[in-house]
Amino acid sequence: DxxxxxxxxxxxxxRGQQVTLRCSPKSGHDTVSWYQQALGQGPQFIFQYYEEExxxxxxxxxxxxxxxxxxxSSELNVxxxxxGDSALYLCASSHFRETNSGANVLTFGAGSRLTVL
Amino acid sequence: xxxxxxxxxxxxxxxxxxxxxxxSYTVSGxxxxxxxxxxxxxxxxxxxxxxxxxxxxxxxxLKATLTKKESFLHITAPKPEDSATYxxxxxxxxxxxxxxxxxxxxxxxx
Numbered sequence: 030d031x032x033x034x035x036x037x038x039x040x041x042x043x044r045g046q047q048v049t050l051r052c053s054p055k056s057g058h059d060t061v062s063w064y065q066q067a068l069g070q071g072p073q074f075i076f077q078y079y080e081e082e083x084x085x086x087x088x089x090x091x092x093x094x095x096x097x098x099x100x101x102s103s104e105l106n107v108x109x110x111x112x113g114d115s116a117l118y119l120c121a122s123s124h125f126r127e128t129n130s131g132a133n134v135l136t137f138g139a140g141s142r143l144t145v146l
Numbered sequence: 147x148x149x150x151x152x153x154x155x156x157x158x159x160x161x162x163x164x165x166x167x168x169x170s171y172t173v174s175g176x177x178x179x180x181x182x183x184x185x186x187x188x189x190x191x192x193x194x195x196x197x198x199x200x201x202x203x204x205x206x207x208l209k210a211t212l213t214k215k216e217s218f219l220h221i222t223a224p225k226p227e228d229s230a231t232y233x234x235x236x237x238x239x240x241x242x243x244x245x246x247x248x249x250x251x252x253x254x255x256x
Contacts, residue, residue, distance in 0.1 A: 033189070062242060071150075071233055071246030072190070085243055119189050123242050134180070135242060137189030 031056060033138035035120050041144045042110050050105040050141045054122030060084075061103040062135065063095060064119040072119055078103055079125050107143075115145045148173045152234050152247035159254050162223045167250045169234030170216040179217050180244060181210050182233040190233055193219075224254045 034053045042048050054061050060079045064072035074087035078097035097103045101122075107114055121135040149172045159165055171179065178197055182190035194203045196212040203210050207228065209220040219232055231251050235244040 060242065069248070071152075071235070071248045072244075073246070074243045077242060085239075087243065121189075121242075134192050134195060135244065136192070137182075139187070139189045 033120055033122050033136055035118075035138040035141050037141055038139070039142045039144075041146060043146050044110055044112060046110050047106065047108045048110060048143060050107075050118050050120075050143075052103045052105070052120030052122075052138060054101050054103070054120075055136045058122035058124050058136070059101050060123045060125045061097060061101065062121045062123070063103070063105045064121065064137075065089075066117040066119055066140070068116070075105070110145045112145050115143060117142050148236065148238050148245050150234055150236055150245050150247040152232075152250050154250060155248070156251040157253070159221075159224055159252070161225055161254055161256050164220070164222045164224070166221070167219040167232055167252070168216060169219070169247055171234075171236050172215075173236050173238045173245075175238055176236060177239065178237040179212055180235045180237070181217070181219055182235065184231045184233055184249070193232075221252070224252075226254050226256055228252065229254045 032055050036051045062077040063075040066072040075089050076086040077084050081097045092108045094106045117140040119140045120138045123135050151170050153168045181193040184190045194210040199214045201212050207222050211218045231249040233249045235246040
């Protein structure tokens with residue numbers, strides 16, 4: 030049973046460029062969340078998608094946007110990259126019904142390491 | 147503002163030397179406190195969820211406890227393979243937004 034898969038694993042971009050990161054949730058999960066983890070810090074919540082809609086958003090600018098597809102997979106897009114966007118981007122999946130019951134546990138992928146030069 | 151603080155930032159132990167990691171939190175309404183383990187270059191791996199003060203959970207050499215203001219992760223007789231960053235997170239509202247602390251980097255030496 031595959032867990033959460035993310036691609037690419039590593040990528041390098043220059044300031045001002047745009048990047049798209051991809052995530053496939055764990056089998057049976059229907060909700061995808063994205064987190065940004067700077068070096069030496071804990072993950073920070075970007076947003077969460079369920080039923081192809083953004084359900085909740087953290088304190089990130091509009092340069093960060095996302096999408097969820099009918100098969101529950103998701104993309105994170107970042108426009109006009111800044112040096113400060115360099116980080117590990119983590120995708121986490123869960124089941125919406127379990128989320129609302131409070132019993133939910135997020136399953137994380139290995140992340141996409143983005144370096145902005 | 148909801149906040150999670152972990153201490154110490156880094157901890158070095160000898161194999162077999164027991165210790166505790168601390169997670170203090172200030173939240174408007176706790177709907178779960180989570181402990182995760184993260185190895186270098188990997189995503190966080192779930193360890194425990196605690197929901198109410200007084201609750202305890204154990205897994206091998208790890209034991210997590212919860213009070214109204216903090217949680218402890220006790221490590222008994224650690225082994226080198228327990229070396230990792232341990233992350234604490236809280237959930238305060240609906241959906242599944244977690245607020246993480248910065249983590250404690252644990253190194254266990256033989």
